[in-house]
Amino acid sequence: AQTVTQSQPEMSVQEAETVTLSCTYDTSESNYYLFWYKQPPSRQMILVIRQEAYKQQNATENRFSVNFQKAAKSFSLKISDSQLGDTAMYFCAFILNNNDMRFGAGTRLTVKP
Amino acid sequence: ETGVTQSPTHLIKTRGQQVTLRCSSQSGHNTVSWYQQALGQGPQFIFQYYREEENGRGNFPPRFSGLQFPNYSSELNVNALELDDSALYLCASTRAETGIYGYTFGSGTRLTVV
DSSP: OOEEEOOOSEEEEETTOOEEEOOEEEOSOSSOEEEEEEEOTTOOOEEEEEEETTOOSOOEETTEEEEEETTTTEEEEEEOSOOGGGOEEEEEEEEETTTEEEEOOOEEEEEEO | OOOOEEEOSEEEEOTTOOEEEEEEOOTTOOEEEEEEEOTTSOOEEEEEEETTEEEEEOSOOTTEEEEEOTTSOEEEEEOSOOGGGOEEEEEEEEOTTTGGGOOEEOOOEEEEEO
């Protein structure tokens, strides 16, 4: 089964602190792509960061970085210097065959002032 | 460049009715995917359209159908609405040649079935 598991339904962090969101996935494929999306109250899914499974180097985008452990099928997101605007639902996802993107159930992140 | 736009933003329908949701893809994008996001859950893949043909389908019954038009806009049609169809319906577009690098999502249509 191609599934994504996010084991933390809710998390909170103080402004300027660092937080890590967890994600594990299950697939028998070797070639796939992993994503973290942010969904604020506006409902639009916004791409935070992307990782190609064939790349060993962890992706980084400014304050956002991932820890990709392919053998363990783990893909965690680290947010550094958290800002109030980071408050949102965060979804981990992966895609096979360029059309069926599988999402986890999400983690609600609250950044506190 | 314009993003993905969806209409309407909210909709209330009665069980058994039919509904059509619309999506205008981002400029330059030729592929459209539809997702259903139930309350408190992640989005689930319904289907994808490329060159006006269905190009992959998730685990949804045939009463969920779609269309893609020559301008790459798309419709999602749901017949015989059930209470469990109440959800946020998201549209995402991309350019097939860049595929997974360029999915852009709209803000969704909130459908309530009563």
